[in-house]
Amino acid sequence: MSELETRLLDRGQSAAAAPKTELPSHKWTMLIDLDKCTGCNACVVACHVENNVPIRSEREVIRGHGQHWIRIERYWEGEGDAQRATFLPMLCQQCSNAPCEPVCPVYASVHSERENLNLQVYNRCVGTRFCGNNCPYRARQFNWFAPQFEGPITEMLNPDVTVRSGGVMEKCTFCVQRIRRVEEDALVEGRPLRDGEMVPACAQTCPTSAIVFGDRSDPQSQVAQRLGGQREFQVLEHLGTAPNVYYLKAGGSDGGAG
Amino acid sequence: MAEQASLESPVWNRPLPDDPELAAQVREIREKHLLQDARPPREVAEKVLGPMARLGRVFWLALIVLGGLTATWLATWAYQAYQGMGVTGLNRTIMWAPYIVNFVYFIGIGHAGTFISAALRVLKFEWRAPISRAAESLTVFALLVAFTMPLIHMGRVWKFYWMLPFPNQRQLWPNPRSPIFWDMTAIFTYLTCSMLFMYLGILPDIAIAREKASGWRKRLYTVLALGWRGTDREWKHLDTTLNIFSYGIIPVMFSVHTVVSWDFAMTLQPGWNSSIFGPYFVVGALYSGVGAVIIIMAILRKALHLEYFLREEHFNAMGKFLLILSFTWVYFYFNDYLLPWYHKEPILTVIFRLFTSGWAAPLWFTMLIANILIPWATLWSRKVRSSIPALVGVALLVQVGMYIERYLIVAVTLGYPELPFDWAVYVPRLPEILITLGVFAFVVLGITVLSRLVPIIPIWEVVEGQLLQGTRRIGRAIFPAKTEAD
Numbered sequence: 111m112s113e114l115e116t117r118l119l120d121r122g123q124s125a126a127a128a129p130k131t132e133l134p135s136h137k138w139t140m141l142i143d144l145d146k147c148t149g150c151n152a153c154v155v156a157c158h159v160e161n162n163v164p165i166r167s168e169r170e171v172i173r174g175h176g177q178h179w180i181r182i183e184r185y186w187e188g189e190g191d192a193q194r195a196t197f198l199p200m201l202c203q204q205c206s207n208a209p210c211e212p213v214c215p216v217y218a219s220v221h222s223e224r225e226n227l228n229l230q231v232y233n234r235c236v237g238t239r240f241c242g243n244n245c246p247y248r249a250r251q252f253n254w255f256a257p258q259f260e261g262p263i264t265e266m267l268n269p270d271v272t273v274r275s276g277g278v279m280e281k282c283t284f285c286v287q288r289i290r291r292v293e294e295d296a297l298v299e300g301r302p303l304r305d306g307e308m309v310p311a312c313a314q315t316c317p318t319s320a321i322v323f324g325d326r327s328d329p330q331s332q333v334a335q336r337l338g339g340q341r342e343f344q345v346l347e348h349l350g351t352a353p354n355v356y357y358l359k360a361g362g363s364d365g366g367a368g
Numbered sequence: 369m370a371e372q373a374s375l376e377s378p379v380w381n382r383p384l385p386d387d388p389e390l391a392a393q394v395r396e397i398r399e400k401h402l403l404q405d406a407r408p409p410r411e412v413a414e415k416v417l418g419p420m421a422r423l424g425r426v427f428w429l430a431l432i433v434l435g436g437l438t439a440t441w442l443a444t445w446a447y448q449a450y451q452g453m454g455v456t457g458l459n460r461t462i463m464w465a466p467y468i469v470n471f472v473y474f475i476g477i478g479h480a481g482t483f484i485s486a487a488l489r490v491l492k493f494e495w496r497a498p499i500s501r502a503a504e505s506l507t508v509f510a511l512l513v514a515f516t517m518p519l520i521h522m523g524r525v526w527k528f529y530w531m532l533p534f535p536n537q538r539q540l541w542p543n544p545r546s547p548i549f550w551d552m553t554a555i556f557t558y559l560t561c562s563m564l565f566m567y568l569g570i571l572p573d574i575a576i577a578r579e580k581a582s583g584w585r586k587r588l589y590t591v592l593a594l595g596w597r598g599t600d601r602e603w604k605h606l607d608t609t610l611n612i613f614s615y616g617i618i619p620v621m622f623s624v625h626t627v628v629s630w631d632f633a634m635t636l637q638p639g640w641n642s643s644i645f646g647p648y649f650v651v652g653a654l655y656s657g658v659g660a661v662i663i664i665m666a667i668l669r670k671a672l673h674l675e676y677f678l679r680e681e682h683f684n685a686m687g688k689f690l691l692i693l694s695f696t697w698v699y700f701y702f703n704d705y706l707l708p709w710y711h712k713e714p715i716l717t718v719i720f721r722l723f724t725s726g727w728a729a730p731l732w733f734t735m736l737i738a739n740i741l742i743p744w745a746t747l748w749s750r751k752v753r754s755s756i757p758a759l760v761g762v763a764l765l766v767q768v769g770m771y772i773e774r775y776l777i778v779a780v781t782l783g784y785p786e787l788p789f790d791w792a793v794y795v796p797r798l799p800e801i802l803i804t805l806g807v808f809a810f811v812v813l814g815i816t817v818l819s820r821l822v823p824i825i826p827i828w829e830v831v832e833g834q835l836l837q838g839t840r841r842i843g844r845a846i847f848p849a850k851t852e853a854d
Contacts, residue, residue, distance in 0.1 A: 174459020174792055183789035200789070209636050215531045215548040217540060234540075236530050237453070237523015238548055239463035243782060244635045248461055248790040252523065254454030276452045277523025346786055349636055 133293065134303070135224045137326040137354070138284055139333045140313070142199055144360035145341075146320035149182050149197035153312035153321065157201075160285060160311035162271045164257035177251040179282040180312050196360060199321070201312070202249040202282035203345065203353030204228050210241035210250060218279070226354060227284055235278040242279060246346050250281045284323075285310035305331040326354075379835050380406040385846075393846040394839060402679055403494055404848050406834040409827075413576050416823045419672040420577075421585070423820060426671070434813035441806020444799050445520055453523055455799050461792035464521070465779035466800035468631075470807060471517035472649070472774045473656065474510045475555070475628050477811075480657025481507025482562050482621055485569075486614040494836075494850075495685055497829040498677040502668055502815070503661045504566040505824065509814035510660075511559045513807045518548070520803060547630045554627040558620050565613045568606065571596050573823040588821075625653045632777065638715040639708075639781035648700035655693040655739075656770035659763035662686050664815060666760045668824055671816075677825045680754045687753030690763065694743045719784050727793070728780050731772050738769030 180201040218235035256276030270287040313321035324333035481503035488496040575596040578589035629649035632640040708716035840849040
């Protein structure tokens with residue numbers, strides 16, 4: 111049985127109805143316009159809710175045990191009255207040449223060539239934390255304790271996403287559960303995936319639309335159209351990790367601030 | 369003269385020369401060198417086996433204290449495994465710290481034992497005879513501890529066997545690209561080789577102990593001696609096997625700490641990603657390891673009354689060894705810092721400034737004083753090298769220095785990745801402190817118990833060494849010399 115047929119069966123659909131095609135490959139890419147980022151942290155909240163990311167207490171967060179798949183890194187520039195904050199939303203960069211992958215002794219951190227994603231297999235992880243150390247972006251989050259969801263939050267857990275156990279590593283997945291759903295919808299309806307159909311939680315929530323998500327291999331997609339400008343950069347590009355998250359520099363030709 | 373005497377009378381009965389001046393010289397040589405100061409084998413054996421069987425009050429006290437600390441270690445580990453790694457001071461930037469520091473440190477300690485034993489055996493340095501087993505036992509216990517450290521450090525230790533290569537229902541092998549996999553392989557090889565090497569060397573001594581012992585010791589030694597009878601054939605096989613092991617174990621030893629260094633050097637972490645880490649770690653390991661052997665020698669000498677075996681000459685030689693290793697280590701350390709200082713990469717400059725003038729400066733300067741200043745200022749002097757308290761003091765300082773050095777590399781440097789937002793400081797909490805104390809106690813406990821169970825001085829190697837030694841007279845002076853038997 112093909113991967114596709116298995117997945118359709120999981121969704122209660124007949125395998126016979128599956129088109130006789132393989133799943134298409136994508137180059138999922140995220141573009142973050144820093145000029146538009148206001149540092150409001152809405153993406154952080156959306157990500158927590160969508161991906162069942164454990165919410166740690168204030169004390170634990172101060173101790174460096176906070177778990178956020180996306181975070182807003184705040185840097186100060188200038189002195190005195192001229193001082194202003196710039197924001198850098200940081201999440202797993204889904205590197206094409208990911209440093210976290212080769213160091214894992216148990217293949218918990220693996221690459222999906224087809225989807226251009228860096229995947230974390232939670233139940234294979236034994237918690238050596240080598241990947242976390244080797245991530246120059248420190249985008250990987252470790253479950254320092256078994257997750258606890260209090261009160262009504264247990265009713266809000268996303269059934270499409272695993273709740274990870276204590277002692278394993280986790281990280282941004284580009285909302286892979288949403289990718290799966292739109293992919294299968296498109297296949298069942300026998301049409302190619304439309305640009306803008308797949309929106310991760312952070313991009314969906316961003317009030318200024320600073321985050322754009324899409325398939326870079328589709329030249330008509332918004333991401334592909336906007337790539338290649340002068341403001342484009344990748345964080346720590348010189349390390350050769352080949353990230354799939356692109357940023358657009360703040361403070362462009364309009365002289366605006368970050 | 370010596371040869372003739374050995375033909376006529378046993379080596380331990382050699383008469384002094386008639387000339388009083390020459391006699392004084394011979395007496396001095398015998399006082400200085402263990403191998404010249406031959407005694408009947410029965411007496412030599414008694415000097416080792418006697419104190420071994422007498423378990424005094426100090427022994428029981430040590431057993432209780434060290435056993436208690438070891439139990440605390442295991443209890444803390446259980447607590448940490450149950451609660452989660454969050455009980456430690458680790459944070460999202462510094463995901464490795466206390467246990468990996470211990471890991472590197474104990475692997476380092478484990479180096480010297482086999483080095484002294486195997487390398488000096490290959491090079492035929494006879495003076496090593498009484499030291500080798502104490503050093504080997506240090507290797508074995510340090511490696512055992514080092515082996516547990518990555519396990520203690522794991523988030524889900526109950527799944528540790530997933531890192532081992534064995535056929536399983538998941539149809540998944542460990543990742544051969546991961547330095548952790550090389551680590552496991554290298555350390556496991558080294559541990560197995562070291563244990564076999566030590567056990568082979570013990571066999572003839574166990575057999576001697578078997579002949580003298582009674583009660584439970586007799587039964588234990590009978591099993592452990594594996595039926596050793598001391599036939600020519602057995603000796604020949606033992607000699608060949610030990611030689612093969614000695615030659616084989618030296619490259620393994622170099623590989624182990626190199627592989628340990630690759631855990632760091634293969635990453636993208638600034639300050640770790642350095643091609644000099646391999647040899648630098650090997651030398652650092654030998655440096656701290658030789659220091660640790662000196663400490664263990666002094667403790668065993670005191671506790672088991674081994675003054676006859678462990679003499680000034682041994683401490684003197686080990687002191688010289690320590691000084692040479694200190695020079696070598698500084699060479700690599702200097703290299704490791706000169707390059708970042710020279711090319712001024714921003715993040716490496718941040719780390720360098722942190723050491724020279726930041727919050728880590730007290731640690732860094734303590735390390736420099738303990739590792740360089742004091743050994744260099746003292747060890748050149750024969751007086752210091754021959755004085756056991758002074759030498760042990762220096763060796764203890766080297767332990768402190770080398771521990772801090774590993775701490776700076778692992779726990780401090782790791783807090784400074786490329787993006788300043790992630791910069792963090794690691795502060796140890798109670799679980800790490802208890803576990804670290806506990807593993808140190810366990811190593812000492814292991815050697816304490818082992819030194820009461822098996823002859824910690826290789827009786828047969830000492831006796832054999834004594835048989836092969838003699839003196840030569842040149843004019844009016846007498847020199848220690850080796851006979852032609854080898």
